[in-house]
Structures are given as structure tokens and as C-alpha cells.
Amino acid sequence: MATVVVFLLFLLPLLSHHLTAAVSSSGSGGTRLRFFWHDISAGPDPSAVLVAQSATRSSSSFGTVKVMDDPLTAGPNRSSLLVGKSQGIYVSADKETAGLLMAMTFSFVVGKYNGSTLAVVGRNEVKTETREMAITGGTGQFRQARGHAQARTHSFDPTTD
Ligand SMILES: *[C@@H]1O[C@H](CO)[C@@H](O)[C@H](O)[C@H]1NC(C)=O
Numbered sequence: 501m502a503t504v505v506v507f508l509l510f511l512l513p514l515l516s517h518h519l520t521a522a523v524s525s526s527g528s529g530g531t532r533l534r535f536f537w538h539d540i541s542a543g544p545d546p547s548a549v550l551v552a553q554s555a556t557r558s559s560s561s562f563g564t565v566k567v568m569d570d571p572l573t574a575g576p577n578r579s580s581l582l583v584g585k586s587q588g589i590y591v592s593a594d595k596e597t598a599g600l601l602m603a604m605t606f607s608f609v610v611g612k613y614n615g616s617t618l619a620v621v622g623r624n625e626v627k628t629e630t631r632e633m634a635i636t637g638g639t640g641q642f643r644q645a646r647g648h649a650q651a652r653t654h655s656f657d658p659t660t661d
Pocket residue numbers: 577578579
């Protein structure tokens with residue numbers, strides 16, 4: 501399975517002035533970032549692996565834990581520019597529907613954000629068109645970052661590559 505998700509990040513204006521100078525501002529005074537997240541859980545080189553699952557089976561995969569090291573790219577094609585990695589876990593934490601708890605670090609590798617990270621945590625109800633997660637902090641250019649991330653599924657490929 502391969503899932504491509506568009507992430508739109510909205511960051512509040514950073515409070516400390518050395519960061520305000522370092523990060524470009526959009527019209528609203530905050531920073532916006534857009535990229536594509538690739539979660540590949542099958543094939544010869546998966547970016548997400550199953551590490552635990554519940555003994556009882558449920559249609560929502562309740563109790564499943566996966567670890568990811570997912571590429572973040574500038575465009576929807578996986579071979580487009582790599583802008584960073586999404587590293588962390590997602591847990592099927594909903595007994596009724598496909599609802600994940602995401603806990604991940606977006607670690608950037610290009611431009612002025614190279615080496616900077618954002619901490620993202622929240623609920624990802626994967627069948628909902630737009631999901632929102634919290635940006636709870638960051639490092640480097642994103643130190644003391646606050647904001648939110650919006651995720652939309654761009655494409656889903658159930659084949660095994
Ligand atoms: C992705 O890019 C590769 C290499 O440029 C190209 O061969 C492929 O057709 C592209 N895939 C899509 C879906 O555009």
C-alpha cells in the first residue's frame with residue numbers, strides 16, 4: 501500500500517524576534533508550508549512498518565502500531581524533490597473507524613529549514629477529507645513554533661509495488 505497525503509502547515513508568527521527575522525512571513529503574518537507525505541507499507545522498501553497489533557481483530561485495526569520514516573516531497577511524485585522526512589509512530593486508536601493517533605517529527609533537509617524540525621501530534625481520521633493536527637513545537641528555525649497542519653489524501657494505491 502502506498503498513500504500520498506498533502507500536508508499544509510500553518511504556523512503562527514514566531515514570538516521571539518530572531519526567529520521572526522529568520523522565517524519568511526506570509527500575508528497573514530504566519531508561515532505556510534506545503535508538501536506531500538508518502539507512506540509506503542508494502543513492497544521491497546517500505547517506509548512504514550507494523551511493530552505491534554492487538555490480539556483481537558477489528559475492522560478499524562484498533563490496537564495497531566506502526567513506525568514510519570516517510571519521505572516528504574515537494575510534489576506528488578515520489579521522485580520529486582525530497583524536502584524532509586516524517587519520522588514517528590501512528591496508532592490505530594479508534595474502535596469504531598479508521599482513526600489514527602499520529603505522533604511524528606517533520607525533519608527538513610532543504611533550504612533555510614535544513615536541519616530544523618516540527619513536532620506534530622493529533623488525530624487522523626483517514627477517511628475524512630481534511631484532517632487537522634496540532635503543531636506543538638519545533639527546533640532550529642521552528643523553535644517555539646505553534647500552529648496546525650491540514651492533511652488531505654492525494655492518492656491511495658492498494659497494490660504492493
Ligand atoms: C514520476 O516521475 C518519474 C521520473 O521523473 C516518471 O517516470 C513518472 O512517470 C512520474 N509519475 C507520475 C505518476 O507522474
